[in-house]
Amino acid sequence: xxxxxxxxxxxxxxxxxxxxxxxxxxxxxxxxxxxxxxxxxxxxxxxxxxxxxxxxxxxxxxxxxxxxxxxxxxxxxxxxxxxxxxxxxxxxxxxxxxxxxxxxxxxxxxxxxxxxxxxxxxxxxxxxxxxxxxxxxxxxxxxxxxxxxxxxxxxxxxxxxxxxxxxxxxxxxxxxxxxxxxxxxxxxxxxxxxxxxxxxxxxxxxxxxxxxxxxxxxxxxxxxxxxxxxxxxxxxxxxxxxxxxxxxxxxxxxxx
Amino acid sequence: xxxxxxxxxxxxxxxxxxxxxxxxxxxxxxxxxxxxxxxxxxxxxxxxxxxxxxxxxxxxxxxxxxxxxxxxxxxxxxxxxxxxxxxxxxxxxxxxxxxxxxxxxxxxxxxxxxxxxxxxxxxxxxxxxxxxxxxxxxxxxxxxxxxxxxxxxxxxxxxxxxxxxxxxxxxxxxxxxxxxxxxxxxxxxxxxxxxxxxxxxxxxxxxxxxxxxxxxxxxxxxxxxxxxxxxxxxxxxxxxxxxxxxxxxxxxxxxxxxxxxxxxxxxxxxxxxxxxxxxxxxxxxxxxxxxxxxxxxxx
Ligand SMILES: Nc1ncnc2c1ncn2[C@@H]1O[C@H](COP(=O)(O)OP(=O)(O)O)[C@@H](O)[C@H]1O
Ligand SMILES: [Mg+2]
Numbered sequence: 014x015x016x017x018x019x020x021x022x023x024x025x026x027x028x029x030x031x032x033x034x035x036x037x038x039x040x041x042x043x044x045x046x047x048x049x050x051x052x053x054x055x056x057x058x059x060x061x062x063x064x065x066x067x068x069x070x071x072x073x074x075x076x077x078x079x080x081x082x083x084x085x086x087x088x089x090x091x092x093x094x095x096x097x098x099x100x101x102x103x104x105x106x107x108x109x110x111x112x113x114x115x116x117x118x119x120x121x122x123x124x125x126x127x128x129x130x131x132x133x134x135x136x137x138x139x140x141x142x143x144x145x146x147x148x149x150x151x152x153x154x155x156x157x158x159x160x161x162x163x164x165x166x167x168x169x170x171x172x173x174x175x176x177x178x179x180x181x182x183x184x185x186x187x188x189x190x191x192x193x194x195x196x197x198x199x200x201x202x203x204x205x206x207x208x209x210x211x212x213x214x215x216x217x218x219x220x221x222x223x224x225x226x227x228x229x230x231x232x233x234x235x236x237x238x239x240x241x242x243x244x245x246x247x248x249x250x251x252x253x254x255x256x257x258x259x260x261x262x263x264x265x266x267x268x269x
Numbered sequence: 270x271x272x273x274x275x276x277x278x279x280x281x282x283x284x285x286x287x288x289x290x291x292x293x294x295x296x297x298x299x300x301x302x303x304x305x306x307x308x309x310x311x312x313x314x315x316x317x318x319x320x321x322x323x324x325x326x327x328x329x330x331x332x333x334x335x336x337x338x339x340x341x342x343x344x345x346x347x348x349x350x351x352x353x354x355x356x357x358x359x360x361x362x363x364x365x366x367x368x369x370x371x372x373x374x375x376x377x378x379x380x381x382x383x384x385x386x387x388x389x390x391x392x393x394x395x396x397x398x399x400x401x402x403x404x405x406x407x408x409x410x411x412x413x414x415x416x417x418x419x420x421x422x423x424x425x426x427x428x429x430x431x432x433x434x435x436x437x438x439x440x441x442x443x444x445x446x447x448x449x450x451x452x453x454x455x456x457x458x459x460x461x462x463x464x465x466x467x468x469x470x471x472x473x474x475x476x477x478x479x480x481x482x483x484x485x486x487x488x489x490x491x492x493x494x495x496x497x498x499x500x501x502x503x504x505x506x507x508x509x510x511x512x513x514x515x516x517x518x519x520x521x522x523x524x525x526x527x528x529x530x531x532x533x534x535x536x537x538x539x540x541x542x543x544x545x546x547x548x549x550x551x552x553x554x555x556x557x558x559x560x561x562x563x564x565x566x567x568x
Contacts, residue, residue, distance in 0.1 A: 063434065089436035097434075103427040114420050118436040122417060124445065130412025138416050159549050177435070 016040040022071035033240040046227035049237035064088040094183035104163035112145040115180030185216040284504040285399040289457035291484035291496030300446030301426035306363035309370040311458025312473035318459035319387040340455020348444040374470040386469025394464040489538025498537030
């Protein structure tokens with residue numbers, strides 16, 4: 014059972030303290046919430062953990078391994094996956110192929126075997142396509158498998174991206190506003206998938222605006238405001254916290 | 270058929286060389302490396318083979334092998350600074366590389382023959398060998414397209430930060446694409462030198478650079494059909510334009526503009542995409558989809 018931790022993490026952009034000395038733990042088999050008003054620094058946290066941004070101060074650990082100074086691809090290969098707040102699919106690729114690329118980390122056949130078109134490499138591609146097909150089924154988007162990913166409606170693109178991020182069965186996945194732009198029914202479908210993933214032992218970091226959605230799914234919620242962690246704990250306690258209420262009402266009133 | 274072959278043999282042979290160099294150019298572009306270094310690699314390959322064969326009496330297969338190694342080594346070294354650049358800057362850097370190669374060919378006159386180049390190269394290439402080389406190249410790229418490396422190259426072209434976020438060591442794969450481009454470019458340069466009797470630096474200058482780029486722009490930068498279609502147009506066009514004599518260049522330009530405007534993906538790619546869309550209309554079952562994949566979608 015692995016857990017992801019950040020300790021005393023800071024990210025400054027010039028004078029702007031986007032993230033300022035926060036601690037957070039994302040344990041395996043749980044859905045951990047990270048909420049906060051727009052511009053609080055939530056996406057910055059994801060980018061710090063995944064190696065897109067270097068930390069100004071602080072450390073990132075996966076159990077006792079340090080991830081702090083690893084490159085993006087190395088962090089991913091350690092089993093930390095993510096989605097992007099502004100969906101990033103491969104626009105020319107089919108929906109199915111967008112998911113197939115997600116298995117990269119789990120591939121066994123080497124470069125030479127690929128260049129020579131050896132049976133092992135071809136068989137692996139066939140197998141991954143079948144697995145990706147199954148995964149599309151789980152996300153209810155098999156019917157779109159052959160469509161260009163860029164041509165799908167927004168909500169479906171999110172599903173493709175989430176499917177891609179969990180394809181290689183990461184230890185931890187960080188979902189940056191995964192149900193933004195989805196309706197109630199669609200969000201509920203996603204919630205079910207997230208709970209399944211947690212039951213299978215994956216650690217999820219769920220970043221959301223929608224406090225109700227987070228409260229329903231998480232045991233532990235962190236609240237970020239202007240780069241500082243203003244509250245943490247079980248959702249019902251956190252949502253009653255005066256500092257949290259003030260941050261939401263005082264900031265943009267986009268909390269549902 | 271045979272009489273067609275005999276009357277058009279040189280045309281066919283140059284077509285095959287153009288296809289090979291087109292693949293070298295295409296491989297870089299399809300992996301998101303804006304390289305125009307193919308002309309430089311083919312110069313290195315051509316000179317390595319020509320020098321080894323004419324000066325040292327090296328056996329032809331060995332000479333080609335050395336050209337291949339030179340192409341890979343130089344492209345690997347070049348891939349390191351190139352990985353720090355993007356888009357137009359990569360194009361400029363690779364353009365500079367081609368200019369440097371040509372300057373060196375002119376400078377080391379004792380070794381390279383300077384502006385006069387190297388003559389008396391045995392003509393051991395023929396349609397059969399060139400075809401074999403093209404087929405091997407096609408097989409390798411076809412294999413790439415159907416496996417992991419092809420998926421990574423496509424991802425690099427479309428969004429390399431996505432590739433990185435999925436664990437792809439992107440610098441290594443950029444280098445791989447560039448080294449394969451260098452390998453193919455150098456080998457087809459070597460084959461060309463074993464066909465044309467003599468080579469000189471101008472053969473690999475601006476004109477050669479534009480030629481291999483045009484093959485990909487006309488044909489397409491993603492599918493296997495691309496360079497074939499592009500080289501075919503480039504080979505047929507001068508024949509059709511024969512009555513126009515000195516206005517041939519204008520016709521080339523007009524066709525290029527028309528293709529870029531109306532078929533921005535290139536003739537070959539557009540054809541493959543069109544076929545794929547037709548296949549997609551068939552009922553969607555897993556098995557149907559797999560069939561479609563094997564035929565065209567694997568490009
Ligand atoms: N690359 C960057 N350069 C400069 N400022 C940034 C950068 N990324 C984020 N910020 C700033 O950091 C703050 C937090 O942003 P972000 O993490 O995107 O917030 P959230 O995801 O919580 O809405 C914002 O003020 C934003 O403008
Ligand atoms: Mg954000």
